Structures are given as C-alpha cells and as structure tokens.
Amino acid sequence: MTDAISVEGLVKTFGRTRALNGLDLVVQTGEVHGFLGPNGAGKTTTLRVLLGLLRADSGRAQVLGGDPWQDTTRLHRRLAYVPGDVNLWPNLTGGEAVDLFGDLRGGLDQARRAELLERFRLDPTKRCRTYSKGNRQKVALIAAFASDVELFVLDEPTSGLDPLMEAAFQQTVREVSAAGATVLLSSHIFSEVEALCSKVSIIRDGVTVESGTLAQLRHLTRTSVVVEAAQPITGLDALPGVHDLVADGGRAGFDVDAAALPGVLRHLASFEVQTLTSRPPTLEELFMRHYGDAPESAAEATSAGAAR
Amino acid sequence: MSAYAGTGRLVRLALRRDRVQLPVWIAGSAVILAAGAAAVIDEFPDAAGRATALQGAGTSPAVLLMRGTPVGTDLGALVNFRNLAFMLVLAALMSTFAVVRHTRQNEETGRAEMIGAASVGRRAALTAALTVVIGANLVFGVALIGALASAGLPAGGAVTFGVACAVTGMAFAGIAAVGAQLFQSARSANAFAATAVGVAYLVRGIGDALGERAADGVQVTSAWPSWVSPLGWGMLARPYGAERLWVLVLPILLLVACVWGAFALGGRRDLGAGLIPERPGPAAASRMLLSPLGLAWRLNRASTIGWLVGSVAFGLGVGSLGDVVNDALGGNEGVSKLMGQLAGTGSAGLVEAFFAAMMNVFGAVAACFAVQVLLRLRSEEAGGPAEAVLATAVGRARWVAAHLACAVGGAAAMLVLAGAATGLADAAVGGEVGVLTLVGAGLAQLPAATTVAGFVVLVFGGLPRMVVSLAWAGLVVSLACGLLGDVFGLPQAVRDVSPFTHVPAIPAVDATPGPIIGLVVVAAALAAAGMVLFRRRDLAT
Numbered sequence: 001m002t003d004a005i006s007v008e009g010l011v012k013t014f015g016r017t018r019a020l021n022g023l024d025l026v027v028q029t030g031e032v033h034g035f036l037g038p039n040g041a042g043k044t045t046t047l048r049v050l051l052g053l054l055r056a057d058s059g060r061a062q063v064l065g066g067d068p069w070q071d072t073t074r075l076h077r078r079l080a081y082v083p084g085d086v087n088l089w090p091n092l093t094g095g096e097a098v099d100l101f102g103d104l105r106g107g108l109d110q111a112r113r114a115e116l117l118e119r120f121r122l123d124p125t126k127r128c129r130t131y132s133k134g135n136r137q138k139v140a141l142i143a144a145f146a147s148d149v150e151l152f153v154l155d156e157p158t159s160g161l162d163p164l165m166e167a168a169f170q171q172t173v174r175e176v177s178a179a180g181a182t183v184l185l186s187s188h189i190f191s192e193v194e195a196l197c198s199k200v201s202i203i204r205d206g207v208t209v210e211s212g213t214l215a216q217l218r219h220l221t222r223t224s225v226v227v228e229a230a231q232p233i234t235g236l237d238a239l240p241g242v243h244d245l246v247a248d249g250g251r252a253g254f255d256v257d258a259a260a261l262p263g264v265l266r267h268l269a270s271f272e273v274q275t276l277t278s279r280p281p282t283l284e285e286l287f288m289r290h291y292g293d294a295p296e297s298a299a300e301a302t303s304a305g306a307a308r
Numbered sequence: 309m310s311a312y313a314g315t316g317r318l319v320r321l322a323l324r325r326d327r328v329q330l331p332v333w334i335a336g337s338a339v340i341l342a343a344g345a346a347a348v349i350d351e352f353p354d355a356a357g358r359a360t361a362l363q364g365a366g367t368s369p370a371v372l373l374m375r376g377t378p379v380g381t382d383l384g385a386l387v388n389f390r391n392l393a394f395m396l397v398l399a400a401l402m403s404t405f406a407v408v409r410h411t412r413q414n415e416e417t418g419r420a421e422m423i424g425a426a427s428v429g430r431r432a433a434l435t436a437a438l439t440v441v442i443g444a445n446l447v448f449g450v451a452l453i454g455a456l457a458s459a460g461l462p463a464g465g466a467v468t469f470g471v472a473c474a475v476t477g478m479a480f481a482g483i484a485a486v487g488a489q490l491f492q493s494a495r496s497a498n499a500f501a502a503t504a505v506g507v508a509y510l511v512r513g514i515g516d517a518l519g520e521r522a523a524d525g526v527q528v529t530s531a532w533p534s535w536v537s538p539l540g541w542g543m544l545a546r547p548y549g550a551e552r553l554w555v556l557v558l559p560i561l562l563l564v565a566c567v568w569g570a571f572a573l574g575g576r577r578d579l580g581a582g583l584i585p586e587r588p589g590p591a592a593a594s595r596m597l598l599s600p601l602g603l604a605w606r607l608n609r610a611s612t613i614g615w616l617v618g619s620v621a622f623g624l625g626v627g628s629l630g631d632v633v634n635d636a637l638g639g640n641e642g643v644s645k646l647m648g649q650l651a652g653t654g655s656a657g658l659v660e661a662f663f664a665a666m667m668n669v670f671g672a673v674a675a676c677f678a679v680q681v682l683l684r685l686r687s688e689e690a691g692g693p694a695e696a697v698l699a700t701a702v703g704r705a706r707w708v709a710a711h712l713a714c715a716v717g718g719a720a721a722m723l724v725l726a727g728a729a730t731g732l733a734d735a736a737v738g739g740e741v742g743v744l745t746l747v748g749a750g751l752a753q754l755p756a757a758t759t760v761a762g763f764v765v766l767v768f769g770g771l772p773r774m775v776v777s778l779a780w781a782g783l784v785v786s787l788a789c790g791l792l793g794d795v796f797g798l799p800q801a802v803r804d805v806s807p808f809t810h811v812p813a814i815p816a817v818d819a820t821p822g823p824i825i826g827l828v829v830v831a832a833a834l835a836a837a838g839m840v841l842f843r844r845r846d847l848a849t
Binding site: 051074081087089095100103105106124125129153 | 588589592606607695701703846
C-alpha cells in the first residue's frame with residue numbers, strides 16, 4: 001500500500017521559534033489517521049506545510065505522491081482542507097461559500113451537498129456574518145465532504161459543533177473512509193479520535209513522540225486497576241511496574257505497566273479477590289503521559305504521599 | 309433595579325474604548341478647519357476677490373450642490389462656504405459610527421449579553437452610548453470654535469458654526485440610535501445611518517442648487533428641500549452671514565424624537581434581535597461568483613460602484629466649472645500660474661490647463677481606489693479566508709491576478725467615466741474641449757495608477773506585514789512628488805520618482821506614447837515581481 005502522506009524530519013522555524021523540529025508522519029492510503037498534540041505543538045503548522053501554504057526549512061514531505069510546495073494546485077484538486085479557524089466572507093451566504101470552495105477545488109456533487117446541508121442542519125441562505133463559529137465550521141465541512149477527493153485534511157474540525165453535529169461529523173468521516181478516501185484528522189477530542197481513527201500520531205514541541213495503532217500505543221502504557229478483596233492487600237508497592245498505588249485495607253487502586261500485569265495478577269490471587277475492574281487507558285491518559293505536569297518522579301512522590 | 313442602572317459604568321467603558329478614536333476624529337476635524345480657514349485668509353485677503361470668487365461659484369449648481377450656499381463676502385462667510393458642509397458631515401459620521409459601535413455592535417458580538425447579565429438596566433446601554441456621543445459632539449463643537457477663533461475669525465460666528473456642527477452630530481446620533489434598533493447587524497445599522505447622511509446631503513444639495521441668487525451674486529437663498537434635511541439645518545443657521553440661531557432648535561427636536569422612538573422600539577424587541585430581520589440570501593452561488601475573478605469582483609463590487617458614482621459626480625462638477633474658471637480666474641495671474649504648475653504645462657489655455665490638472669486629480673483618486681482594492685489581498689490573508697481559498701486548486705498568482713484585474717479594471721472605468729462626465733458637463737455649459745479628448749485624458753492617467761497598483765502587489769509579495777503602511781506611503785509620495793512637485797519646487801530627479809510626473813498633461817499638451825508605454829512596462833514588471841515573491845513566501849496569517 002502506498003502512503004498518502006509521508007513526512008520525514010520536517011523542520012520549520014518562525015524567527016527564533018522552532019515550530020517543527022524534525023517531525024515524522026506517515027499516513028497510509030485509506031486510513032483515518034489521528035493527529036494529536038497540545039496547542040502550540042505544531043499540528044497546524046504541519047498541515048499548512050502539507051498544503052503548500054508554508055515552506056519547510058528542511059526535511060521531506062510528500063502528499064499523494066507529489067511535492068506539496070511545487071505541485072500545489074495539481075495536488076489541491078485531489079484533496080480537501082478544513083482549517084481550524086474558518087473565516088468566511090461576511091456578505092456571502094453560507095450556500096454561496098460552499099459552492100465557491102467546492103468549485104475552486106474542481107467541482108461539487110450537488111446531491112451530496114443537499115444531503116450534507118440537511119445532515120448538518122445548515123441554513124444556506126444566511127449571510128456568513130450571522131453564523132456562529134460552529135456554523136462557519138459546517139460550511140467548510142460541507143464544502144469539503146461534498147467534493148470528490150482522495151484526501152481530507154481536517155484541522156480540529158469539530159471545535160464549536162454540538163454533540164449531535166459531532167455525531168453527524170463522525171458518520172460522514174466513516175462514509176468517506178468506507179469509500180476509500182484517506183483522512184488526516186488533527187484533534188483535541190480524544191473520544192473522537194478513539195471512535196474514528198485506526199492510527200494515531202502524537203506530537204509535542206514539533207516532534208512526533210508516539211505513532212501507531214491505538215492497540216500498539218496501549219501496549220506501551222499502563223492499565224488502571226481497582227480491586228477489592230476479603231483480606232487486606234499487601235505487598236503491591238514492592239512489585240515492579242506498579243504506579244500511583246492507593247491502598248486502604250482490602251481495597252486498592254493503581255496503574256500497572258502492561259509487561260508487569262501477569263505478575264500483579266498472580267500476586268492478587270492470594271487475597272480472595274471479590275471485585276476487580278480494569279480498563280485500558282484513555283487517549284487522555286496517553287496524552288498526560290507525554291504532556292502532563294506529573295512525569296515519573298512526580299507521580300511516585302504523589303503515590304508516596306497518598307500511602308502515608 | 310432601575311432601567312438605567314449601570315449607565316455610569318458603561319459610559320466609562322465606552323470612553324475607554326474610544327479613547328483614541330474620538331479624540332483623533334475631533335482633533336483631526338479641528339486641524340482641517342483651522343487649515344481651511346488659514347487658506348481662505350491667505351488666498352483672499354480682500355473683499356473684492358472674495359466677491360468675485362463667490363459670484364463665480366454661485367452660478368454653478370454643481371458647486372452649490374457640493375458646498376452649500378454662500379452667505380456673504382466676510383472672511384468667515386467664505387470659510388463657512390468652503391468648510392461647513394464637510395464639517396457637518398464629519399460630525400454626523402462620527403456620531404453615527406459611535407452610536408452603532410456602543411449599541412448594536414455590542415449586541416452582535418455578544419458583549420451586550422454579558423453586560424446585560426450583570427447588574428445593568430435595560431435602557432443603560434443606549435443611554436450610555438447617547439451620553440458619550442452627545443458629549444463628544446459638545447467637544448467637537450468647542451474644538452471647531454477654537455479652530456476658527458485661533459485663525460483670527462470673529463468669535464460670534466465661530467460659536468454659531470461650532471454649535472451648528474455639534475447639534476447636527478447629535479441629530480444623527482438619534483438617527484443611528486433608531487437604526488441600531490431596526491437592524492440586526494452593526495453593518496446594516498451603519499449602512500442605514502450612512503445612507504441617512506448621504507440622503508440628507510443630497511436633499512440639501514438639491515435645495516441649495518435650486519436656490520435663489522441675490523442681486524449682488526454673493527448670497528444664495530436655499531429652496532425648500534434644504535429645510536427638510538438635517539444637514540441643511542446647520543447651514544441654514546448661516547454662521548458668519550445673517551445668522552439664524554433658532555434653526556438649530558430643529559436638530560435638537562429631531563434628537564429628542566429619535567431617542568424617544570429608539571427607546572420605544574427597543575422595548576418591543578429581544579436582545580440581539582432586530583425589528584427588520586436579515587434578508588435571506590441565495591442558497592446557491594451563481595456562475596458569476598465561481599472563479600477567483602468572480603469572487604474578487606463580488607468582494608469589491610459595492611465599493612467600486614460607490615467610487616464610480618463619486619467619479620461621475622466629481623467629473624460633472626469639474627466639467628461645469630470650465631467656463632467659471634475662465635471668467636473668474638482669467639485675470640488672476642497667480643492662479644493661472646498655479647494651474648499651469650499643477651498641470652505641468654507652462655502656458656496652455658487656462659481651461660485646458662485646469663482640466664489637465666483635474667485629470668491628474670482623477671488619476672490620484674483612481675490610484676487610491678486601486679490601493680484600497682489591493683489591500684484586500686492582505687486582509688484576506690491575515691486571519692481571513694485566503695488560507696482556505698489557497699488550499700483549493702487556485703494558484704497564488706491567479707488569486708493575486710484576480711484582485712489586480714479588479715483594481716485596474718475599476719480604475720479604468722473610473723477614469724473613463726470621470727473624463728466623459730467632465731466632457732459632457734463642459735459641453736452643457738458651452739465648453740469646446742470635447743468628450744472624447746477628456747476621456748482620452750482620463751485614460752492617460754491609467755498607467756500611472758496601475759504603476760501604483762504594481763507597487764502595492766510588489767510590497768504584498770515581499771513585505772506582507774508592512775503592506776498597509778507602505779502602500780499608503782507609496783501613494784502619498786507619488787502624489788506629493790508627482791502632482792505637487794512643481795508647486796513645492798522639488799528637483800526634477802525627485803519628481804521623476806512618481807509615475808504621475810510622466811503622464812502627459814492632456815488636454816493641455818498632445819498625447820505622447822513614450823511615457824505611457826514606459827509606465828505600463830514598469831507596472832507590469834512590479835506586479836510580476838510581486839507575484840513571484842508571493843509564490844515563494846509563506847502564507848503570513
């Protein structure tokens with residue numbers, strides 16, 4: 001399978017700020033790829049480089065087999081972009097803006113346009129100046145999804161949408177994905193990425209820190225366990241791979257590294273366990289591992305404090 | 309809680325937000341008036357000269373329409389004739405914009421919602437806005453009185469002048485307050501108020517143009533339409549003429565009526581809603597819109613039409629003056645010489661030199677238009693929709709070219725219409741310069757205006773974050789060196805910097821193709837370089 005997007009060692013500086021610092025990203029054709037990172041991590045900068053709106057200082061970027069800086073307009077016929085902050089012309093109506101973006105991209109499927117207007121409940125006769133942020137977002141989404149393209153580049157596309165519209169968005173992404181299109185989805189909303197994406201790349205300070213399927217990333221991280229037993233649980237703090245332990249008699253809550261899980265379960269078996277819940281980490285927790293204020297040592301200190 | 313609770317705090321908030329805008333507007337107006345008064349004192353030291361000038365102006369309906377009616381031959385009366393109409397418009401626009409800014413704009417942006425949720429009465433926002441604007445008009449009036457008095461003009465007339473402007477501004481504040489209740493967007497409310505100013509100007513212009521000329525020719529009595537225009541009332545008080553202070557009660561009555569109406573309307577609507585709903589627009593785009601050029605035209609359409617109408621009006625005014633210029637200024641050696649310098653001709657016929665000088669002014673206006681259109685490139689790029697447009701299959705050069713086409717095409721249309729209007733008006737008053745000659749003279753300015761446009765594209769490509777200031781600076785330098793270089797006595801090398809220096813002064817001299825071709829080449833090179841630079845740089849959002 002070819003890659004829809006492949007980026008290697010991308011560097012982009014603005015004056016003294018290094019927005020991208022050797023970023024890598026591979027999006028295979030046909031996948032829905034989540035692109036996660038906190039504000040200022042370089043997500044939007046990366047997308048703008050991929051669209052030929054910014055020129056990288058060094059590194060290699062390829063989009064749909066072409067150079068995004070050189071083959072800009074040719075590539076743009078085959079992709080659709082939804083910016084993070086959609087700005088429209090105040091005196092055009094939403095319907096006019098949808099048609100305009102679609103046509104400038106090379107054409108719009110009218111039946112699909114009507115269907116999406118209905119689904120996203122957008123009144124196309126209103127002037128853009130009267131639209132809320134969510135409605136402006138809808139204009140860009142409808143214009144993108146009504147275009148027949150191979151690649152969708154979406155920069156935090158659901159900011160400002162209510163939960164109902166978010167569901168409509170997820171349905172639409174599944175439709176275009178089922179039709180074979182590739183989607184690169186930059187997002188803050190973990191549940192959305194968990195629901196939609198087969199692969200995830202996490203970036204921080206302009207570098208990719210994790211990349212893989214959700215399953216692969218979970219493998220790297222811990223499971224949260226809450227256990228209740230008939231006898232007081234002891235000895236957990238001595239086991240390797242156990243973190244953030246809160247023990248209170250027969251009740252204990254802790255995180256455990258995936259590799260240490262078998263040993264922990266063997267240890268617990270001797271305490272007549274009554275209930276045991278475990279859950280995989282949410283993306284939020286994955287995120288916290290990389291960007292949280294509490295790295296290893298601080299987490300250890302907290303658990304020590306709690307145990308006192 | 310009283311309906312007015314919190315008004316004091318909102319007044320302070322409004323003053324804080326306007327702490328630059330209003331002082332600059334007021335001080336700027338006072339400086340313009342002081343300069344205008346000084347110019348009159350300098351140009352027309354004796355009553356006979358003033359009488360001649362006024363007698364000439366009084367015969368031209370176009371001048372009466374633009375300026376108002378002359379009220380006498382005193383120095384102050386001539387200052388009134390040359391400046392009062394403009395000052396009244398400045399007071400009116402200051403007031404309408406400020407009222408809308410502190411009422412409807414707050415509602416549209418949602419700020420009013422947060423304010424209304426606090427301990428603030430229902431009537432506080434409008435009361436605070438009107439308080440601030442009425443206060444601003446009082447300061448405006450005092451500043452104008454100061455400007456006139458400091459120029460050495462009698463205080464009595466200065467007070468009438470200042471009070472006329474202040475109460476006119478207040479009347480338009482009332483009109484804007486009503487508009488802010490009617491319309492849902494600040495833009496529509498501003499358009500309503502600005503249209504009111506425009507209509508009021510036109511109605512009083514018609515009344516003045518139809519006015520009755522006194523036997524001595526230095527006074528004109530306005531016809532009845534001037535009496536139904538709020539802008540007319542300020543003039544009918546006749547500062548420095550046979551003053552009629554009682555007329556100034558009329559704007560105050562209008563203010564009271566409007567404020568009463570605005571509160572009544574405001575009580576009948578919800579926060580954020582307008583009494584006139586926004587009209588729905590087309591649900592789909594027409595074919596016309598669906599290209600970069602179609603989009604650029606759509607974005608510039610309204611303002612282009614405004615500039616075209618203005619050019620025709622200006623052209624008609626200039627054309628109707630040809631005859632007057634000959635009669636009134638024929639004997640004035642200094643003015644003839646000045647005209648020759650402005651036109652860049654030594655000694656052609658006075659009327660031809662006058663028209664050539666005016667064509668230069670049209671060229672300058674066309675260049676202003678082109679700069680304004682092209683600066684849209686930057687506003688679309690900086691936090692505007694350009695990012696999304698350039699992420700479609702539209703190439704950067706094509707996007708810039710579409711806006712450039714609107715700038716140059718609009719400038720060409722302006723110059724053709726201005727030339728034709730000048731020629732037609734000239735023919736109507738018995739002139740013999742010829743419509744086609746003047747259309748050609750207008751078009752001869754196009755390469756110079758286009759060169760300015762090319763410069764803006766170059767700066768946009770190379771230094772996008774500085775394009776606004778550099779574009780206007782470039783325009784000012786070209787106008788100063790080109791149009792006024794001779795008057796200022798600048799050396800030729802400096803004057804050659806401006807494209808306007810190289811435009812042949814048609815109809816005073818014959819057309820020569822050389823400089824025109826040269827300018828076209830320079831303009832094309834500047835624009836092409838700008839596009840290449842833009843193609844090579846990052847989008848600067």
